[in-house]
Amino acid sequence: SQQGEEDPQALSIQEGENATMNCSYKTSINNLQWYRQNSGRGLVHLILIRSNEREKHSGRLRVTLDTSKKSSSLLITASRAADTASYFCATLSTDSWGKFQFGAGTQVVVTP
Amino acid sequence: EAQVTQNPRYLITVTGKKLTVTCSQNMNHEYMSWYRQDPGLGLRQIYYSMNVEVTDKGDVPEGYKVSRKEKRNFPLILESPSPNQTSLYFCASTPGGSPNTEAFFGQGTRLTVV
Numbered sequence: 001s002q003q004g005e006e007d008p009q010a011l012s013i014q015e016g017e018n019a020t021m022n023c024s025y026k027t028s029i030n031n032l033q034w035y036r037q038n039s040g041r042g043l044v045h046l047i048l049i050r051s052n053e054r055e056k057h058s059g060r061l062r063v064t065l066d067t068s069k070k071s072s073s074l075l076i077t078a079s080r081a082a083d084t085a086s087y088f089c090a091t092l093s094t095d096s097w098g099k100f101q102f103g104a105g106t107q108v109v110v111t112p
Numbered sequence: 113e114a115q116v117t118q119n120p121r122y123l124i125t126v127t128g129k130k131l132t133v134t135c136s137q138n139m140n141h142e143y144m145s146w147y148r149q150d151p152g153l154g155l156r157q158i159y160y161s162m163n164v165e166v167t168d169k170g171d172v173p174e175g176y177k178v179s180r181k182e183k184r185n186f187p188l189i190l191e192s193p194s195p196n197q198t199s200l201y202f203c204a205s206t207p208g209g210s211p212n213t214e215a216f217f218g219q220g221t222r223l224t225v226v
Contacts, residue, residue, distance in 0.1 A: 030211035040222075042116075042202060043155075045214035088154060090215075097211040098143045098162045099170065100204075104154040 006089060006103040014111050019076040021106040023089030024069075030092040032065055032072050037086045037105070046074075046087075079110045114139045118203050118218035125193055125225055133188045133221050135203030142208025144186035145170070145215070146178060148199040155202065161186055162208065193225040 007022045023032070031050045035043040049056045049065045049072065056063045062075040076083055086105045093099045116137045125131055137144065145160040147170075157170030161180040175197055177189040186205075190197060200222050204215040 033214065035215075035217075040200065040220065042217035042219045043204075043215075044217070048212060048214060050212055090155075092211050096160075096162075096168070097208070098145065098160040098168065098206075100145065100157060100160075100215065101171070102147070102155040102157075104152055 006087070006106045008106060009104070010107045010109075012109045012111070013079055015080055017079055017110075019079050019083070019108050019110070021074050021087055021108070023072045023074070023103055025072075025089075025091045025101075025103075026070065027091075028094045029067075030094050030097070032063075033090045033092070034061075034063060034072075034074050035088045035090060035102075037088065039085075043088065076108075079108075081110050081112050084108060084110045114216070116203055116205050116216050116218040118201075118221050120221060121219065122222050123224070125223070127194055127225055128192050131190050131193060131223075133190075133201060133203075133223070135186045135188065135218060136184050137186075137203075137205040137216070138184065139205060139207070139216065140183065141205035141216070142183070143206040144180065145204045145206075146176070146186070146188045147202045147204065148172065148197075149202060149220075150199050158188070158201075193223075195225045197223065198225050199223060 033048045034046045060077045065072045088105045090102045146158040147155040159178040161167045203218040
Protein backbone atom coordinates (compact mmCIF):
# COMPACT_ATOMS: atom_id res chain seq x y z
CA SER A 1 0.00 0.00 0.00
CA GLN A 2 1.16 3.55 -0.61
CA GLN A 3 2.47 5.46 2.34
CA GLY A 4 2.32 8.94 0.87
CA GLU A 5 -0.56 10.39 -1.06
CA GLU A 6 -0.29 13.70 -2.83
CA ASP A 7 -2.98 16.25 -3.37
CA PRO A 8 -3.83 17.55 -5.90
CA GLN A 9 -3.06 14.96 -8.56
CA ALA A 10 -2.57 17.70 -11.12
CA LEU A 11 -1.98 21.43 -10.96
CA SER A 12 -1.91 23.97 -13.77
CA ILE A 13 -0.63 27.48 -13.10
CA GLN A 14 0.94 30.42 -14.87
CA GLU A 15 4.50 31.59 -14.56
CA GLY A 16 5.02 33.75 -11.50
CA GLU A 17 2.27 32.08 -9.48
CA ASN A 18 2.92 29.88 -6.47
CA ALA A 19 2.32 26.13 -6.56
CA THR A 20 1.31 24.25 -3.43
CA MET A 21 0.98 20.51 -3.12
CA ASN A 22 0.28 18.36 -0.12
CA CYS A 23 1.31 14.91 1.03
CA SER A 24 -0.24 12.69 3.66
CA TYR A 25 1.29 9.56 5.11
CA LYS A 26 0.28 6.82 7.48
CA THR A 27 3.08 5.59 9.74
CA SER A 28 5.93 6.92 11.86
CA ILE A 29 8.74 8.39 9.80
CA ASN A 30 12.39 9.32 10.10
CA ASN A 31 12.06 12.00 7.50
CA LEU A 32 10.03 13.11 4.52
CA GLN A 33 11.60 13.99 1.21
CA TRP A 34 10.37 15.64 -1.96
CA TYR A 35 11.55 14.62 -5.40
CA ARG A 36 10.98 15.97 -8.85
CA GLN A 37 10.64 13.97 -12.05
CA ASN A 38 10.74 15.35 -15.56
CA SER A 39 8.64 13.32 -17.98
CA GLY A 40 9.62 9.68 -17.47
CA ARG A 41 13.16 10.41 -16.35
CA GLY A 42 14.90 9.65 -13.07
CA LEU A 43 13.88 11.39 -9.88
CA VAL A 44 15.91 14.26 -8.52
CA HIS A 45 16.03 15.07 -4.83
CA LEU A 46 14.69 18.49 -3.86
CA ILE A 47 14.55 18.74 -0.11
CA LEU A 48 14.53 16.62 3.05
CA ILE A 49 12.77 17.50 6.28
CA ARG A 50 13.42 15.52 9.42
CA SER A 51 10.64 14.35 11.68
CA ASN A 52 11.64 16.86 14.38
CA GLU A 53 11.57 19.82 11.98
CA ARG A 54 8.48 21.84 11.12
CA GLU A 55 9.61 23.95 8.21
CA LYS A 56 12.49 24.10 5.80
CA HIS A 57 13.48 26.36 2.92
CA SER A 58 15.67 25.85 -0.11
CA GLY A 59 15.72 28.57 -2.72
CA ARG A 60 12.16 28.93 -4.01
CA LEU A 61 11.03 25.82 -2.15
CA ARG A 62 9.35 25.77 1.22
CA VAL A 63 8.40 22.53 2.94
CA THR A 64 6.34 22.10 6.07
CA LEU A 65 5.82 18.99 8.13
CA ASP A 66 3.07 18.33 10.65
CA THR A 67 3.72 14.97 12.29
CA SER A 68 0.56 15.18 14.39
CA LYS A 69 -1.50 15.28 11.19
CA LYS A 70 0.95 13.10 9.26
CA SER A 71 1.09 15.62 6.47
CA SER A 72 3.53 17.79 4.57
CA SER A 73 3.27 20.54 2.01
CA LEU A 74 5.62 21.74 -0.71
CA LEU A 75 5.38 25.33 -1.90
CA ILE A 76 7.16 26.50 -5.03
CA THR A 77 7.18 30.27 -5.17
CA ALA A 78 7.32 32.39 -8.33
CA SER A 79 7.04 29.34 -10.55
CA ARG A 80 8.77 29.09 -13.92
CA ALA A 81 8.02 27.04 -17.02
CA ALA A 82 11.06 24.93 -16.12
CA ASP A 83 9.26 23.85 -12.93
CA THR A 84 6.88 21.77 -15.07
CA ALA A 85 7.34 18.24 -13.74
CA SER A 86 5.85 15.64 -11.44
CA TYR A 87 6.55 16.03 -7.76
CA PHE A 88 6.63 13.14 -5.31
CA CYS A 89 6.84 12.93 -1.58
CA ALA A 90 8.69 10.01 -0.05
CA THR A 91 8.82 8.87 3.53
CA LEU A 92 11.53 6.87 5.23
CA SER A 93 10.26 4.47 7.82
CA THR A 94 11.54 4.39 11.39
CA ASP A 95 11.62 0.59 11.05
CA SER A 96 14.16 0.45 8.27
CA TRP A 97 16.43 3.08 6.75
CA GLY A 98 16.26 1.32 3.43
CA LYS A 99 12.50 1.38 3.10
CA PHE A 100 11.26 4.40 1.17
CA GLN A 101 7.61 4.80 0.28
CA PHE A 102 6.45 7.21 -2.39
CA GLY A 103 3.15 8.83 -3.10
CA ALA A 104 1.43 8.88 -6.49
CA GLY A 105 2.72 12.34 -7.30
CA THR A 106 1.40 15.74 -8.32
CA GLN A 107 1.78 16.71 -11.95
CA VAL A 108 2.52 20.42 -12.24
CA VAL A 109 2.25 22.36 -15.49
CA VAL A 110 3.51 25.92 -15.56
CA THR A 111 2.52 27.88 -18.64
CA PRO A 112 4.49 30.94 -19.77
CA GLU B 113 30.71 11.82 -12.20
CA ALA B 114 28.64 10.38 -9.35
CA GLN B 115 25.84 8.36 -10.83
CA VAL B 116 23.54 5.36 -10.83
CA THR B 117 23.58 3.53 -14.13
CA GLN B 118 20.87 1.20 -15.32
CA ASN B 119 20.93 -0.99 -18.39
CA PRO B 120 19.18 -1.41 -20.67
CA ARG B 121 17.15 1.80 -20.92
CA TYR B 122 14.47 0.15 -23.03
CA LEU B 123 13.57 -3.50 -23.31
CA ILE B 124 10.80 -5.39 -25.08
CA THR B 125 10.57 -9.07 -24.27
CA VAL B 126 8.17 -11.97 -24.45
CA THR B 127 6.31 -13.64 -21.61
CA GLY B 128 8.41 -16.19 -19.78
CA LYS B 129 11.83 -15.20 -21.12
CA LYS B 130 14.17 -14.55 -18.22
CA LEU B 131 15.78 -11.14 -18.13
CA THR B 132 18.11 -9.11 -15.95
CA VAL B 133 18.22 -5.35 -15.55
CA THR B 134 21.57 -4.19 -14.24
CA CYS B 135 22.17 -1.34 -11.80
CA SER B 136 25.55 0.02 -10.80
CA GLN B 137 26.54 2.98 -8.61
CA ASN B 138 29.96 4.58 -8.28
CA MET B 139 29.40 6.43 -4.98
CA ASN B 140 30.27 3.60 -2.59
CA HIS B 141 26.72 3.71 -1.26
CA GLU B 142 25.60 1.01 1.14
CA TYR B 143 21.90 1.06 0.35
CA MET B 144 20.35 0.22 -3.01
CA SER B 145 16.73 -0.22 -4.06
CA TRP B 146 14.55 -1.10 -7.01
CA TYR B 147 11.22 0.57 -7.77
CA ARG B 148 8.58 0.25 -10.40
CA GLN B 149 6.52 3.19 -11.55
CA ASP B 150 3.05 2.79 -12.96
CA PRO B 151 0.55 5.53 -13.92
CA GLY B 152 -1.45 6.75 -10.95
CA LEU B 153 0.49 4.59 -8.48
CA GLY B 154 3.75 6.48 -8.10
CA LEU B 155 6.86 4.49 -7.27
CA ARG B 156 6.55 1.25 -5.41
CA GLN B 157 9.57 -0.39 -3.85
CA ILE B 158 10.30 -3.90 -5.10
CA TYR B 159 13.41 -4.87 -3.12
CA TYR B 160 16.09 -3.09 -1.20
CA SER B 161 19.53 -3.94 0.09
CA MET B 162 21.26 -2.38 3.06
CA ASN B 163 24.61 -4.04 2.42
CA VAL B 164 26.37 -6.76 0.49
CA GLU B 165 24.49 -10.06 0.78
CA VAL B 166 21.63 -8.34 2.67
CA THR B 167 18.36 -7.91 0.79
CA ASP B 168 14.77 -7.34 1.90
CA LYS B 169 11.40 -7.29 0.24
CA GLY B 170 9.72 -4.01 -0.49
CA ASP B 171 6.03 -3.56 -1.14
CA VAL B 172 5.75 -5.45 -4.45
CA PRO B 173 8.42 -8.21 -4.55
CA GLU B 174 6.38 -10.94 -6.26
CA GLY B 175 7.87 -12.06 -9.56
CA TYR B 176 11.25 -10.43 -8.95
CA LYS B 177 14.62 -11.50 -7.58
CA VAL B 178 17.68 -9.49 -6.65
CA SER B 179 21.20 -10.16 -5.54
CA ARG B 180 23.90 -8.01 -3.94
CA LYS B 181 27.22 -9.77 -4.36
CA GLU B 182 29.17 -6.55 -4.67
CA LYS B 183 28.57 -3.16 -3.12
CA ARG B 184 28.29 -1.33 -6.42
CA ASN B 185 25.90 -3.67 -8.26
CA PHE B 186 22.28 -4.59 -7.60
CA PRO B 187 20.71 -6.45 -10.54
CA LEU B 188 16.98 -7.03 -10.84
CA ILE B 189 16.01 -10.43 -12.21
CA LEU B 190 12.68 -11.41 -13.73
CA GLU B 191 12.76 -15.19 -13.96
CA SER B 192 9.51 -15.49 -15.92
CA PRO B 193 8.24 -12.06 -16.94
CA SER B 194 4.54 -11.51 -17.42
CA PRO B 195 2.64 -8.64 -19.08
CA ASN B 196 1.70 -7.16 -15.68
CA GLN B 197 5.40 -6.46 -15.14
CA THR B 198 5.36 -3.99 -18.00
CA SER B 199 6.48 -0.85 -16.24
CA LEU B 200 9.14 1.81 -15.78
CA TYR B 201 11.81 0.59 -13.39
CA PHE B 202 14.20 2.70 -11.32
CA CYS B 203 17.22 1.78 -9.32
CA ALA B 204 18.34 4.07 -6.50
CA SER B 205 21.16 4.25 -3.98
CA THR B 206 21.67 6.04 -0.69
CA PRO B 207 24.85 6.38 1.37
CA GLY B 208 23.58 4.58 4.48
CA GLY B 209 25.00 5.35 7.91
CA SER B 210 22.18 7.82 8.55
CA PRO B 211 18.51 7.91 7.65
CA ASN B 212 18.72 11.57 6.67
CA THR B 213 20.28 11.26 3.27
CA GLU B 214 18.86 11.65 -0.21
CA ALA B 215 18.41 8.87 -2.72
CA PHE B 216 20.15 9.00 -6.10
CA PHE B 217 18.19 7.54 -8.99
CA GLY B 218 19.13 5.96 -12.27
CA GLN B 219 17.53 7.13 -15.50
CA GLY B 220 15.07 4.28 -15.63
CA THR B 221 14.42 1.14 -17.67
CA ARG B 222 11.21 0.96 -19.64
CA LEU B 223 10.20 -2.69 -19.84
CA THR B 224 7.47 -4.05 -22.08
CA VAL B 225 6.44 -7.70 -21.76
CA VAL B 226 4.30 -8.99 -24.62
